[in-house]
Amino acid sequence: PDVRACIAAGEVIDSPADCVKELVENSLDASAKRIEVEIVKGGKRYIRVKDDGTGIPPEDLPLVVLEGATSKIRRLEDLMHTTTYGFRGEALHAISKVSRMVISSRYFSEDVGREMRIEGGQVKEITQRGMGIGTQVEVFDLFYNLPVRQKFLKKEDTERNRITKLIKLYAMARPDVAFRLISEGKELLALPPAHHIAHRLQEIYNMPFETFERESNGVKVRLSVSVGNKTGEVFLVVNGRPVYNKNLLEYIRRHVGYRKVCLCEVEIPPFLLDVNVHPKKREVRFLKESLVKDLIKESVTRRVYLPYT
Ligand code: ADP
Ligand code: MG
Structure with a gap:
């Protein structure tokens, strides 16, 4: 061979x-x-x-x-x-x-x-x-x-x-x-297929989730946070891809609490991302990280609850 x-x-x-x-x-x-x-x-x-x-x-x-x-x-x-x-x-x-x-x-x-x-x-x-x-x-x-x-x-x-x-x-x-x-x-x-991310998370973790959303300057952030407490876990999905960003994950943890399960979904124009890393790695950098952070903070603190059907 x-x-x-x-x-x-x-x-x-x-x-x-x-x-x-x-x-x-x-x-x-x-x-x-x-x-x-x-x-x-x-x-x-x-x-x-x-x-x-x-x-x-x-x-x-x-x-x-x-x-x-x-x-x-x-x-x-x-x-x-x-x-x-x-x-x-x-x-x-x-x-x-x-x-x-x-x-x-x-x-x-x-x-x-x-x-x-x-x-x-x-x-x-x-x-x-x-x-x-x-x-x-x-x-x-x-x-x-x-x-x-x-x-x-x-x-x-x-x-x-x-x-x-x-x-x-x-x-x-x-x-x-x-x-x-x-x-x-x-x-x-x-x-099973879920119509709302909160339903999917509930299926995975067997506990209810709340979802908060903020949008500004073409950047959308949606946080889904467990209602109860658990061993904390945070996940980041950017434009439909699971990604990793240590700094941002820690920022989210700090704001939602260390005992929450939390999924942060970001929709962002690709030109605001730096994916200039090894394609196999899930690492991603944001060119306007502070904007993303602000949206995260706002959605947590203002808790704009989005009802879903
Ligand atoms: P890539 O995903 O980068 O194109 P892969 O080696 O993963 O390369 O797959 C090679 C090709 O095989 C894909 O481009 C696609 O055309 C085809 N292919 C692989 N898996 C599937 C699948 N599950 N359904 C349909 N087409 C597939
Ligand atoms: Mg492939």
């Missing part, structure tokens, strides 16, 4: 959670409304991500695992626009290099689906398959050909917890999409 290519692929995908993230983002990019994730042994043995998205055109199916294969051409500057999560055509290629993979897909205008078997990056077989519209990606034995990487994977529980957290995070970013997580045959999460 091409060791260098394998190692490069292992750098793009370094854990089962990483793999799940890429597959879930692909499903969201394909306009899925229902995403099901199944894992065995924390994803080390098996990962399956199934969606009801647009599917892959049959003629494109063999191409999706090629290096740089993407149907989402756009400019780097658009990275933080609410268009697509992926754009580099790297993920499926990287995963296919370090696993045994089966991709099944039925394109929305086709009567039948196709199933493609890939091993170590090579397409082995494509056959017809009866299935609903959408795509299912199965990943067997991640890093089977990179024993060193495999050895350094975290414990099964740790990987499973990471994947659970990840699905919750995407579920917060996309309350309109149904998510399901199954581990060793047991259902860990079953989140």
